[in-house]
Amino acid sequence: MFSPSFSPIIVGLEIGTSKVCAVVGDLNPGGVLNIVGVGQARSRGVRKGEIIDPEIAEEDVRNAIAEAEQMADVEIRSVCLGVSGSHVRGLNNRGVHPVVSADREIVEEDTQDALRNAKVVNMPAETEILHAIRQHFLVDGQSVTNPVGMSGGKLEVDVHVVCGNGHRLRNAIRAVRNLQLEVDELAFNGLASSLALLTGEQKEMGALVIDLGAGTTDYAVYSEGVIKHTGALAVGGDHVTNDLAHGLKVPLSRAEQLKIEHGAARLDESVKGRLITLTNELGLPLKTINVEHLQRIMSLRLQEILEVVAEDVRQTGLLHYLSAGVFLCGGGARIPAIAQLAGQIFPADVHLGKANSISGLKSALDQPEFATAIGLVKFRSFKHKTHGSRGGFLGGLRGALEQMRGRG
Amino acid sequence: MNTIDSVQTIGEAAPPAGSPRKLAVKVFGVGGAGASVLDVLRRRGVAAESCAVLSAETGGWARSDGERMPAPAAAVLAEEQRTKVREFCADAEAVCLVAGLGGRTGTGLAPAIVQEAKGAGAVVLAWVTLPLDCEGSLRQARARAGLEQVAAVADGLLCLPNQKAFSLIGEQTRLADTFEVPTQLLADGVLGLWRVLARPARFRVHLADLCALLRAQADANVFATGAAAGANRSAEAIERLLGHPLLGGGDILRQSRAVLVSVAGGADLTMAEVHRVMEALQSRCEKAHVMLNTALDETLAGLLEVTVLASASPAFPVPAAMRTRNAPAVPDGAEGAGAADWSPHLLPATLPPRAAARLVPPAPEMAPEEMRQLLARQEASGRRRRDLPRPRQSQLQLEIVSKGRFDKSEPTIHKGEDLDLPTYVRRGVVLN
The missing domain is CATH 3.30.420.40 (ATPase, nucleotide binding domain)
Structure with missing residues (x-):
């Protein structure tokens, strides 16, 4: 293997209605994401974004993963799985947390509590939260990006919650697990596509x-x-x-x-x-x-x-x-x-x-069909970056362990 | 031995004040069931002089010194009773007839009374109940026969099979109170319709549309009501409405082809509430033509009452020929607007000027009564067919469109439209 060590691979897998698509990304130590492989297979077991025939769907996933492994010359152990379907919906919610410390200074724990409150959404029992994405904080009604270190009485946080039916989400996970692949994370396809396409500006x-x-x-x-x-x-x-x-x-x-x-x-x-x-x-x-x-x-x-x-x-x-x-x-x-x-x-x-915000295989990046899978890789790479940025001996060790697990 | 009382006009109250557009509506109860429903209606604010009852039993309210007629051997109306029925209906535009079918009085007399009331120039909407299953097959058969007779003559028919209300009759209900529940249901429905017709309205449904909605096969029409008070009354009223036993958990609405929604309330009824009600109901009856009527009734202050009349009849014609006395005639070319009046003395003035052609025979000499009947016949048959409006696009749904690949998948419903059906079919785009 010629890829530098300590660069974990990240795989985005989209089980779409017309095709199954796996994209392999390589996160180099500098934090730059590189697309190194793409695999796809015609999908036959999916209707309206949801699996209706698990056996056929598994076979298609296997084909796509095999193709991606071959192209990127890696062994895929885990994927970041994209989901969609009529049951997935997004809504905005607000979490409130009173700042209780004596000097009214907001600490990291307060923001975590506020976020936790924001995830409490009144939903049917089987609905599960896919994402709770932080939009911005409000300190006593004033909008701020990062409240840690500020002082105030009430901390609020606006989040965008994407949720879906738990049973239907697990159908997709099960199909992947049956192939001895781990699912690192679930992400909504629409969110993944937007990550691939849009720049911060x-x-x-x-x-x-x-x-x-x-x-x-x-x-x-x-x-x-x-x-x-x-x-x-x-x-x-x-x-x-x-x-x-x-x-x-x-x-x-x-x-x-x-x-x-x-x-x-x-x-x-x-x-x-x-x-x-x-x-x-x-x-x-x-x-x-x-x-x-x-x-x-x-x-x-x-x-x-x-x-x-x-x-x-x-x-x-x-x-x-x-x-x-x-x-x-x-x-x-x-x-x-x-x-x-x-x-x-x-x-x-x-x-x-076009997937502008990533480097890598030009042929894959220009195809509009691959946007979701590329976005899934990018979505997962954020987690790696945050883990990596902790630094220090322990962080490094954990990173190394993770990579060993990731690459087998 | 039945003793059939004469038709009684009960009480003497001042005519209700209101908007000039509302109609003169009378309610006629026949038989024991009719009497008890009218009793409820009287208590709930229907003016006494617009109620009458013809019953073999003593009925539910204190009677004035009405004449008592010996019961006819068969269930036919005596001439004197006919005259009374006709007199009572003479100044009414619409008559709601309430009868319990299956017994002797209601079943036997209801069709004859409908005919008399129609003869007096009123539009007749019949409300009938069918006996419980346990009442025996004879009553069932008699009720079915009566239902068909009534359906054949009435302008509109609404039927409450008591068996459907049976689920609401609790374990502890005493035998004597068994019919409280269906009586209340029927009274709610009649009252809802009465409000549609007789109360001032901002959104008014035309009597002709109402008749077109309710004129159908014997048991294709259903009604349901729901009322609530308080801040969240529109949502609660809808919830109660959907729990109505006749709606079958909302399935009936989904299958309906035409639905009249009447929202009634006091002066505090707001447009937002009406909108919420309509929104909730429209999403539940996707295939139907929905009509809105709002009724203002001062007795309902603080309450919001939703009444739904739904028809599952496959085609909902909108006959242009149906006229009432003071409603404007639907313009239909040849005859002009004057023909709206049914009263015989106005007929000559409304006839179009005749061309002096030798091939056209002169108008036959006829008594006014014959003339009116002839006109009614013509109205009922030929013209209606000719005047049928061109089918609207949404009726294309009658053609069965296969969903192809999505036949077995969960339908994607967006604002009442099934998005799995081809767009061009739903939009009515014709490919030649």
Whole structure:
């Protein structure tokens, strides 16, 4: 192995509806993350972002992991797993903690208590918290970034909580565990994609990331540098295919192929009246398809998806604060004219997102489908960095132990 | 031996004051069940002079010196009773008929009374109960037959099978009080409808729409009510409404094709509350045409009462031909607005000028009564078919659309729409 020692590998695994994707990242001692391997496999056991056939899903995960191992030349022991589905939702919550010390100075423990209070959300019993992301602190109502060392009477903290149904989350974990892989951490796909795509500056200006997946459309809104809203809509590219199969009266496999070859997010005037003749395997004509119908069906569905997202973001009041723009990723970002369509719906610039904030394989970073898995690697790397920064003998020892475990 | 009392107009009270748009509504109870429901209604503020009861039993309230008629051998109305029914209904635009089916009086007389009331020019909405399962098959069969007879003649029909209310009859309920529960349920429903029709409203549902909603097969229509007071009354009222035994835990609403929601309250009723109620209900009846009616009733001060009338009948026509006396006629071209009036003496003035063509025979000589009947027949048959509005897009749902790949997965519902169905189908885009 030529990678320098003490550089742990981090693997992001996304079990998507159309493909399973594993991305291997390498965190060098300087804290710079490098993508060294990518593996993917067609996914067959997932609908709307959730596993419906564990056996097939496990097989697909195995294939993707094997491919990534081969490419990065590592052995994967644990992954950071991305989850999504209609049950995942985001909400903002506030935790309050009175400062009790005699001199009213806020210490680290106070912030921890406030955060703990903020995680108490009134939810159905089986709902579990995926993330509780700190937005900002308030000391006696005044907004501060870091309250430690300040004095005040009441410490409050705003957090963004992403939660989901515990049983459904565990289904995904179980599929991975069955392959003798450890799950280090769970992360919401929409959050992961936004980590891969956005720079700190863009988060500061306000941005919306929409991951147009096959089974789900996940989105995350940033403003003032912190995450403000997340959501998952269980409608995606599969629905486009299904609509086409229904409208053009062709099988799903053929609809998928037509979508990729002739699809567009907006009705292109030049295709009016253009017909495609479908042939069977012997080359005999089977059916004639009107491209105009194909594109109309497709654009209506995509428009609806984006409108649902826009409406949800509008309700948070952030729709007009997306100065950095809207960033599209996932397989849906490949659809021709999707940016123009989104530009009509969102009052902001629309960009096709690229994983800019990471170095590594250019071929992987430019693909919009890999944004989630790359984001998962990045999400996990934050934890490594915080562990590493403790320093000292003990920290170093712990780091070394962890790496030994990580690399086997 | 039955002794059928004459039709009695009970009490003499001043006519209720209110907005000029409200309708003259009368409530007619037939038989024992009808009498006890009307008793409840009287106690809950329905004006006495708009109530009448025809019953073989003594009934629930103190009677004035009404005439007593010997009971007819068969369950038919004597001529004198017919006249009384017609007199009572003469100045009403809508009549709510309440009857318990299965017995002799209600089952036998209800269809005849409906016919008399219609003959007097009123729109008749029938509220009937069906016997409990344990009352025996004879009563059941008789009730079914009566239900069909009533359904055939009434403009609208709402039916409460007592068996559905049985779950509310507790273990400790004494036999004598068994019918308290269905009586209360029925009284709540009738009162809700009465408020829709007879109370001043900001959002008013047209009587024609109401009839279109309730005119259906014998047991396709259901009603439910829920009332609550206090700060959180809109949510509580909805909760009680959804717990109503006739709604079957909300399944009925989901299957309904047309729903009338009436929100009634005192002067303190706010738009926000109405909005909350509608929002909660609209999300529960995705396939239905929803109509809103708000009724203001000073007796409801501090209370919020939600009444839902739902029809599962597959097609909800909006007939343009249905008219009432003071409601504006739906313009439908040929006949003009004047034909809105049913009273015979106005008929000649409303007829369109006839072209002097030799091929058109002159109008036949007819008595006013015949003329009215002929007009009613025409209204009922030909015109309605001609005037059917073009089906709205949402009715496309009648066509079964396969969800393809998502057939077995959990549906993705967003604002009442199933997003798994192709967008172009839901939006009604036609691919030629």
